[in-house]
Amino acid sequence: MMPRRPLLPTLMGAALVGAAVLTAACAKKPVPLAPTPSANADSAARADSIARAEAARQAELARARAEQDSLRAVREREQRDAAQNADAMRVLAATIYYDYDQSDLTDAARSLLQAKVPVLQAKPATRIRITGHTDDRGSSEYNLALGLRRAAEAKAFLVANGIDGSRIDIASMGEEMPAVQGENEEAWSKNRRAEFAPITGGSEE
Amino acid sequence: MIRSNRTAAARLSTLVALAGTLALFAGAPRVARAQNPTQPPQGVRLGLNYALGTKPGVLVLPADTTAGDSLRAIIQRDLDYDDRATVVMLDEAGARALMPKSGDRFNYPLFAKLGVVAILRPQHSLTGLTVTMYDVASKKRVQTGSFTLPDTPNSAAWRMAVHAASDQIGKWIFGTPGAAATRILFSGGDKQIWMMDSDGANARKLTSLTLAMSPGWSPDGRRFVFSGFTARGSQIAVYDFLSHDMTWQSATPRGLNITPTFSPDGTTIAYASGADRGTDIMLTDVGGNDPARRITVGRGSDNTSPSYSPDGRQIVFMSGRAGHPEVYLMDADGTNPQILTEFTYGEAAYRASPDWSPDGRSIAYESRIDGSFQIMTIDLRDRTTKQYTSDGENEDPSWAPDGRHLVFSSTRAGPRELWILDTESGRMRQLTHAPGARLPAWSPLLAGR
Numbered sequence: 001m002m003p004r005r006p007l008l009p010t011l012m013g014a015a016l017v018g019a020a021v022l023t024a025a026c027a028k029k030p031v032p033l034a035p036t037p038s039a040n041a042d043s044a045a046r047a048d049s050i051a052r053a054e055a056a057r058q059a060e061l062a063r064a065r066a067e068q069d070s071l072r073a074v075r076e077r078e079q080r081d082a083a084q085n086a087d088a089m090r091v092l093a094a095t096i097y098y099d100y101d102q103s104d105l106t107d108a109a110r111s112l113l114q115a116k117v118p119v120l121q122a123k124p125a126t127r128i129r130i131t132g133h134t135d136d137r138g139s140s141e142y143n144l145a146l147g148l149r150r151a152a153e154a155k156a157f158l159v160a161n162g163i164d165g166s167r168i169d170i171a172s173m174g175e176e177m178p179a180v181q182g183e184n185e186e187a188w189s190k191n192r193r194a195e196f197a198p199i200t201g202g203s204e205e
Numbered sequence: 206m207i208r209s210n211r212t213a214a215a216r217l218s219t220l221v222a223l224a225g226t227l228a229l230f231a232g233a234p235r236v237a238r239a240q241n242p243t244q245p246p247q248g249v250r251l252g253l254n255y256a257l258g259t260k261p262g263v264l265v266l267p268a269d270t271t272a273g274d275s276l277r278a279i280i281q282r283d284l285d286y287d288d289r290a291t292v293v294m295l296d297e298a299g300a301r302a303l304m305p306k307s308g309d310r311f312n313y314p315l316f317a318k319l320g321v322v323a324i325l326r327p328q329h330s331l332t333g334l335t336v337t338m339y340d341v342a343s344k345k346r347v348q349t350g351s352f353t354l355p356d357t358p359n360s361a362a363w364r365m366a367v368h369a370a371s372d373q374i375g376k377w378i379f380g381t382p383g384a385a386a387t388r389i390l391f392s393g394g395d396k397q398i399w400m401m402d403s404d405g406a407n408a409r410k411l412t413s414l415t416l417a418m419s420p421g422w423s424p425d426g427r428r429f430v431f432s433g434f435t436a437r438g439s440q441i442a443v444y445d446f447l448s449h450d451m452t453w454q455s456a457t458p459r460g461l462n463i464t465p466t467f468s469p470d471g472t473t474i475a476y477a478s479g480a481d482r483g484t485d486i487m488l489t490d491v492g493g494n495d496p497a498r499r500i501t502v503g504r505g506s507d508n509t510s511p512s513y514s515p516d517g518r519q520i521v522f523m524s525g526r527a528g529h530p531e532v533y534l535m536d537a538d539g540t541n542p543q544i545l546t547e548f549t550y551g552e553a554a555y556r557a558s559p560d561w562s563p564d565g566r567s568i569a570y571e572s573r574i575d576g577s578f579q580i581m582t583i584d585l586r587d588r589t590t591k592q593y594t595s596d597g598e599n600e601d602p603s604w605a606p607d608g609r610h611l612v613f614s615s616t617r618a619g620p621r622e623l624w625i626l627d628t629e630s631g632r633m634r635q636l637t638h639a640p641g642a643r644l645p646a647w648s649p650l651l652a653g654r
Contacts, residue, residue, distance in 0.1 A: 101529070101555075138578075139557035139571070139600065140643065141419055141464045142523060142530055144439075145477065145484035145507035148461045152481045170481065171438055172461050176396065176416055 088119045089198075092128065095179075096154060098192040101138070103149040105157060109194075113154060116196070117161045127199040129169040130154050135188035136175040147172030154194045169199060260291045261322035261378065266304060267297045268327035268334075275359060276327060276334070276367055282404060283371030283385035286634070288609070288627040290378065293321050309337075313344045323378055327370075336370055338377055348377045361407045368402070369652040384607040386652045390420035390429055391614075391623060394641020398431055398444075403605070403625075403647070405636050411444060412451075419644055421466040426651045430465040430474055441465045441476050443491065456489035456497035464510045467491070468537075469517040475500075477509040486511050486522055486539070500539030512561045512568075513537070521545065521559040521568050532556045532570050546572075546583060546590070556581075562604050569602035569611055580613050580626065593626055603647045612636060614643040 094116070096109035105113065120126065132147030132154075151170035159165045180190040263284060268276045277297075285292045295303070305311050316324060324339040333354030340347045352370040355362045368385035375383030385403055393399040393410065398417045401408040416434035423429060423443075433442045433453075441454040441462050454462075454474065461479035468475065471491065478487045478497065483505040487497040501508040506526040513520055517537060524533050527544070531554060535542040545568065546556055555573035562568065566585055571578045572592075578600050580593045593599075597617035604611055611626045620640035626633050 138555060138573075139510070139523070139530065141477075141510050142507060142525070142557055144418075144461060144463050145479055145509050145525075148479040148484060149505075149507060152483070155481065165481075170460075172479070173416075173434075176418075176434075 088122070091115045092119045092126075092198070093196050095193050095195050097189065098150055098194070100135070100188070100192065101146070103132075103146065103153045105153055109154070110157065113157045114161070117158065117163060120158065120163045120167070127167045127169070129171055129197050129199050131171045131173055131195045131197070133173055133177060133179070133191055133193050133195070134175045135191045136178065136183075137188065140175050144172050144174035144176075147174045150192075150194050154196075260289065262293045262320040263290045263323045263325060263374075263378070264293045264295065264300070264303075264316065264319070264321045266324065266326045267300050269329055279364065279367045279404070280325065280327065280336075280371050280374070283368055283383060284374065286404065286625070287371070287375055287383040287385065287607075288630055288632060289375065289383075290323075291320070293319055309339065309346055311339060311341075311344075313341050316341045325374060333366070334370060336374060338374065350374075350377075361402070364402060364406055365651060368404070372650065372652065381607070382650065384605040384610060384647075384650065386650055387606060387648045388651060389603075389612055389623070389636065389645050389647050390422065390431075391637070391645040392418050392420070392643050394621075394639060398429075399639075399642070401637070408637075408639070419464050420646045422646055422648045423467045424469055424471045424649060426649050429646070430467060430476075432463040432465060432476075439463060441474060441489075443474075452492065454489060454492075455494050457487060466511050466513065468513050469515055475511040475513065475520060477507075477511070479507070484508055486520070500537075501535070501542070502539075510558055512559050514561050515563055515565045521561055523557050523559060523570075529553050530555050530557050532559045532568070545588075546570075547588065558601050560603050562608050563606050564608040566608075569604060571600045571602065571613075580611065582628065591628075593628065593631065599624075601644050603645050605647045606649050610647075612645040612647050614645065 094112045096112050097106065098104070098109070099106065120128070130151040132150035132152075134143040134147050134150075136143075148170060151172060155165065155168045155170050158168060175191070178187070178191045179193065180187040182188075265277050265281050265284070281292050281294070284290050303312065303315065311324060321341055324341060326337045326339070328335050328337070330351060332351045334352040336350050336352065337346055338348040339345065350370065350373050352366055352373070354366050357363055365386055368387075371385045372382040375381070387403045388400050389403060390398060390400050390411075395410075396416045396418070397410050397414070398412040398420050399408060399410050412431070412433065414433045414435060416439075418432045418434075420429050420431040427447060428443055428445050430441060430443050432439050433451075438460060439462050440458070441456075443452045443454065444450070445452070457478045459480070461477075461484065463477050463479070463484075465474050465476035467473070474489050474491055476487055476489070477484050478499075479485075483503045484507045485499050485503050486501040486508050487499050489495060489497045500520075501522070501524070503524065503526055506524060507530075508522055508524045508526070511520045511522040519534055520537050521532060521534050523530055525531075526533075532545040533542050534545050545559070546554070555578075557571050557578075559568050559570040562582075567582045568585065569580065569582045572581045573579075574592070578598050579595060580599045580602050581590050582593070583590045593611075594613075594615065594617070597615055598621075599613055599615045599617065602611045602613040609627060609629055611628060612623055613626065614621050615624045617624070618635065621643055622638065622640065623636040623642045623645050624633050625636050
């Protein structure tokens, strides 16, 4: 989402331009009860005043345009950054999947993990938690350990690729939090997974 | 039927009702024409003769207490669930017709004809309940027991006191008590710890956490240990029934801490703790904050679900160290680990959830057979195995204190529920009607609690 920019400088610029035009308009009117100055001096002063007002107006317009351009640039950069960040977070959060009763990383899991490495390198302050899950076949107690081993394998891969292990917590929910309900291979294959989430709320414990 | 009605017509209708309502819970009754009716009034034929097999028949007479009917029903159900006797079922009117007019002068030959070996007579007394047992063969009173009953009939404590009387009756007849005065802890479908009586009564929820699993009783039945999940992870906790306090064990504050069990002397908790290096069995002192002692060397494998031998000298547990989940034995200090079940090279077996029997002789576990999990036992003397189930997924066996019954979770009738199995007869009954029930733990005897 774009952060809102203050409109005040733009409005102030417009007000100044308006004031300058008003001043110029007033200056055109003859002053009835003034002492009579020389005609030449008077008209020269008037022309000079008009030119000054015009110059000020042009300068102000240029300044407002420049400000608009710069605001647009900031907005565009922010949009680009946000999109890039969202992409990065998607890459970081991408779930990886495992084979039945296995914690070994599949080729697909490795390539998803590899893509997380530059993201973590670009965000050295970010810590993540990897939570391993299993399908609901087998001992639900043993599945907690299996889920943890899956998370540990994913962590080991990231550490081997240069990420500081202290930035990665591992956890397991075993078969307790299935992504998909169902007693078939389609559901099971979606539940044998490790999920990645940035750790929020400062330091843990 | 009116007990005091002595007219021949009333007698006749009583006996007809008796014949109509006489039924046995187990064993096919064989109805035959009696050659020698014993003692019926003139004109009445008692044409019943039962082949009872090897289980002795017992008959529980109606109780003369305010809560008599439910009291009799509880004792009858306890003796039936005990699976050692055949409970001769008579409705109250039929049973009253068999009561002596006064004193103990039963019509013993008539009871013998009904296949009754022991007559049980519950009566109201100053202490609450007195149960007298009569031996039909010797035609005399052989046992009398007094049991204190709480004032409120059908309260949890009252029911437990009646169950204790049933267990004592089992001890009179068979020499060892039954396991009726017990409770079962389990993980409910709502992922909280629940408890119910062994007959399914008094179900109640005991935890309110993100997730609570794997309850295990203290040997004295006053506490239980379990694995509780919070936002910080999973931790071992002890719940005290008296104070209702829950105490987190802080021996391993981080990581995965699961599958706790008490040692038989109640001083130590064995559990599994997991981190980057894998999951290993740990020991910690109950309530203490001492560092946990790791007793398995899993080398990155998963080791969970410990269960102590009754003498406390050994621990059975499951491990994936051989590449697939198997059941192992080790000494209680972690030395001498050995695989329990016969290892077939290349076999992708999956054996899990071991529980050591109270008599120390066998271990119950679950084993994957043709793709489904089944309840098995292995005899520790000759390592012979026995399979008890074949329908659905059957898991998490836990022994009753009688060393004969197992409670386990099963999908045999649809959603996962708790079932009770008699390992002697193979008889099964459904305990819960709460989908998702699993990980049961059967208490020790809780008489007087």
